[in-house]
Amino acid sequence: MAITQKNVTAVKADAYDAVFADANTKVDAYDAVFADANTKVDASDAVFANANTKVDAYDAVFANANTLGDEGWNV
Incomplete structure (x- = not known):
């Protein structure tokens, strides 16, 4: 299969989705940090x-x- 701009764009889009999937994990971890911070x-x-x-x-x-001091003075 020849490498075309369309194929490269599709690969980049898949990589971008993977980054966002990881970003969502990081956001979940961040929420967990804040939950821990609340604790x-x-x-x-x-x-x-x-x-x-x-x-x-x-x-x-x-x-x-x-x-006690007052009692001491009163003695």
Whole structure:
């Protein structure tokens, strides 16, 4: 079969379709990364929620320290 412009165009079109098929896979992978990123954000929120709990506990320690200090001065 002789190589013609039509044949070359058809081969290029097939290659282009293959690239797009791969691009779709990459898009799916990208969506999966974002889904994972959302999980990481949720995990980050959980860390911050825990940090807030720690801050509240720290405030309670200082409130207690202030009370102990006041008691010390009152003695």
